[in-house]
Amino acid sequence: MQLGLDVDVQKLETDKWRKGKNKAEEDLDSLKMDYKKLRRSIRTVGLGKTSEQWRQEIQEEKIKADQWEKKFQDARAREVALEKSLLECQNKEMGLKA
Template sequence: MEEKKMNLRLDIDVQKLEIEKLRKVKNKAEGDLDSLKTDYKKLRFSIRTTGLGKTLKQNEKGELKARVAELEKILH
């Protein structure tokens, strides 16, 4: 009977250690995820502020080409 109690205590101790290890891994994964979310938000903000995420419409492209041509004439 005492041997069974001792074995059960050992099993409990092993399970506690495994749970603690899993908690550490989970906390690290959550921290990494939070870091990735922050980096993603910063990246999206940078893209938005620089205008890289926008696509020009066809008429906007035409207007830009015309403006470039006009500026080139002025320079020559």
């Protein structure tokens, strides 16, 4: 009788350990999936770049900004030249009328 009770207790403990093991494995699998999603997100938003990659990207953006600034300055210079030309034409026209 005592031996039968010991066997039942051992079975219950074994089941308890199995359930704990299964739960731990499920948690581990869940953590692995979360980790994969996190790594994918990091790559997607670019946070996984090295400092050299960031420097290169910043340098490229500075070059683009400088190019846009030069285009703006050129356009502004053309605008000033056109305004000056317009004023000269208006002055000539006023001179012809007089």
